[in-house]
Amino acid sequence: MEFRQHGILPGSIEERRFSHYLLSRLKDHVDWAKTINFPVYSWRGECTLEISGETYNCAALPYSPPVEVEVNSMSIKLLNSLADIHKLVNDSIVVVKYPESYTELRWLHYVLSSRGIKLVVFYTNGDYVKADTVLGTPGFTFNPSTPPSTPAICVSSGIARLITGRSVRVRVESSLSSSEASIIIAGINGRGEGEVHVVGYHDVLIGKYTNTSSSILCKLARYLKKSSLQGNIVLVSYSARELGDKQFTEYHYTWGLRYLLKLLESRGELSRVHSALALGPLHSTRRIRVVTHPVLKNIPVLEKTTSLFELSVDHNHALLESHVYVSNGIPAITLTTLPYSWWCHNSTLNCTQTDLGEDALSLIARLASSLVEYDYSVSTRELDNYVVSTVGESTLEARSTAFRIKSLTRILNTHDYVREATRLGYGIFYSMCSDPFSVTFSADLLVEISEKSLSTLRSVLEKCAGEVVVGNSEWYLTARISKGFSSEIFLKSYIEKIVKKRNSLIDSSVIRYLCEKALRGSYHGVEEHRNR
Template identity: 25%
Template sequence: MELSVIGRGIFEEEIVSGSRREERAVKALGDMFKEVADWVKTFDTPVVSWVEEECLIEANERVFKCSILPPGVDFEVEGRMVTNIRQALLVEEPVLLLGVRGWGLILNRVLQRVSDGRLKAVIIYDPLSDSYKREVVSGSSGLSLHTGSPFPIPVVSVRKSDVRDLLQTASGCRIRIYGRARLVRDAVGRTLVAGVNGRGELEVHASAHHDHWFNGVYDDLIGLEALLGLARRLRGAGNTANVTIISFTAREFGSPILPSWYWSWGSRFFTETLESKGHIDKVVANITIDNLTGSTLRASYHPFLFKCVKEVKGAGVVDEGLRFLPYLDSYSYLHRGVPSVALHNQPEHLMRGHLDHQEGSHFENTVVNLVDVSMRLVSCLSKLEDYDLEPVSNMLTSYAESEARYLAGKIMLMLNSVKGFRRRASVLQEFSPTIISYQPKLEINYGLLEDLNTILKAIEAIERNNYGGFLVEDLDDGPLIDVYVDEYTRDTVARVLREVFKHRVRLHLAKSNKVVARILGVEV
């Protein structure tokens, strides 16, 4: 298979939303889609852009190259290098050298733990790869879609191969870190939108993104190749729904308010605009392709789409259920009540993060498989007359023996009483919170009654004598669990959490009354 994007210089350079390089890349991508789609246009998005110009570490007359972590801006600091927090307490103006593996949220949690107000800067490196890292660092302690701030001190990365020399050279002397970078406010990011016309009024959206850190092969040039291949297949297929193909801007960074939930701003703004214009009612489902590090292809999906995902599981696709959806552009659609399926290898990306070199070179087979799986999904979604309720019913049966059994039955009754894609999706969205767990494990989950599910899992863990901190938030409603458990508090905490479970059930039941009234057209 001949590749159109991978290997072309304009795409394999770092592309930041709102930059001139993005403008040139979107134009080149648009020219490619004009050959395979029925129409092509761009969608402007307000963004903050970021430009890195230089990063250097000077130690004992030697100079080491570094890479600034966004959204860091111009800085010049001096201090003494230390390798742990205990050492930092013993020296003036410490600069912490830290080995960190993984993506941005992992790094941010680590930085929050080590930042004590005394550090002048943090230098990070990947302990398993000789690469610079590029992750967005935030000054906020938790995840939020609201206004945030940058990390208060400079954070830069170096290659693993430079760490030993840097430590030896900096021993016994002060170092200087110099960086030039800037934020560009009021910039414009460009999302590319192309369409392959089909039958009827409804649409299936298939999306990837073109902005990326470093060379972006896995995140997400492979996704762009797959979208081009999908468009070629659709032109000759016929008998499918209208398919809108989208390459988003500002997937990695770009929200003007710098929230700690820094990813997927481009798709959030796009879906919000669709909803404000009433156009989102036409969208049956979204297919997101992203984060394809490694050879494994995984599918995460809304339960309404289980029937279609089941048809592609035989193609070597790992079934992940609802897991990982909040990390991807699929979540922007879910947040607006549109079911989504994501094709990805997110677990590998979470462990790896953004590095400046690619691993492997067999991209063609991955692209071919993605095109085939995407085409089969589009064909199945085009045949849907309404969303399948059986997977939701199966999920709700787990509450049959709990205090939530009446709530579960009421949700199914509401779903059965409404017809049509949008109405069923909007009902289920009302009871599908986004839950962020910071302890004992950092993860984000979205799904039907996910708050209740999380509380039950915490109770089970405590009853298995898993002690320690439990810190969990509801993205919209705030704190859900914040306790420390040991052998003395085990039974009391478990009892309190059961009461919290009952309280959340009552909140959902109150909401269900409003949903029923809306269905019946009655004001409450």
């Protein structure tokens, strides 16, 4: 298999070329366009294997450290079952099947690294390779992580069969340096001040520009330009989706988009953004996953397209572009073909996004146009019902937090209530266990104290016989389950910690809005507010 590990990596020459090309193409279909440069870590990696005098290509997983090692057949361990992880010994090379999700990959690599493995060789189920980012820590917080200490590579299934039982020389060359990448924003003017963001990404770890969602932005712009828009649409193409986070956070996804929204907030422009439609990884399939906010789930366009596509709707924004927006209080939707196209993403499989077809482009354009006109303030009941149903019958403390969020309607208008409840309510929850191997990861409204999450956590704590990780976007706990461990005491402490922080945020928001209201009243000479 001939393969060179090149993609459109953040801060690379290829990324600069494609961003210039995309900008020049977009200018023909929009009213204005510009580029924003931002800092990234630029990573490069090459991988080769030498088996019985023959050289084979492989893929180094991003952030893997450089290594050159020669091992005999006795040191190579084929891990057929994850239940046998505890049998592995230090300084061995482990050959294991590539996991079926990113969170499983991160957790498996961390567990193997903690056992002193010299090199992890992942293999796919066909004649292709895949490479997703690995880090040195297991959590998904917005705190700094570290590069992995254990190198990880990926080979095809055929190469994996050659490796087992033979002596192998492995060489991984990698480098990490500071650089700059680009964000492109382009506008199609409508009426009014509000705007809807339509977001794509233009970097890819393995592949070319047709493997990015931004590759369809020009066609999409042509569709939208022909529409009679009630509001403004801003097309966003960003880099550093999965690699390049300059802060090197554990939740390293969507660094470029996070940078953009923070920049807009500092300029006082984020309040203009009414909602967002994000294009996550999209590949050639009729199965499309729609990850939405509760107030946007009833948009008529989605209900009318079930005959053209197999749509599945859920609210788990984890590792998707929409998570950046909802975390900032902006209702958002992501369209993606993940997890259905997991093996196409960041791999050498021939899966492109240019084959989506006119039906898919029409769906995206009509959905963007509908968002411009959609008044989500009329859907506050859907938001309230979702918050209450999510918490369910979990605990009294969790239910009180849900009703505390609903109480914001007493001091806010419906539009501000939706945005503030979104900003305060969205969070991340994950639990992982090494034995039996399991991973749960969600990003949703009050997900940390939802009935489903607490039930999952209770089950993990009761069944896990190895290392366990439980956390959110701010912190995580690691522990080894041993005799005498009380899951109920752990759960009680966990709920108290989450509820206390969430209630504190809600109370601070209430105080801030009351103070702002009093100040506005004092400016107009209202005696009641002046006395406050």
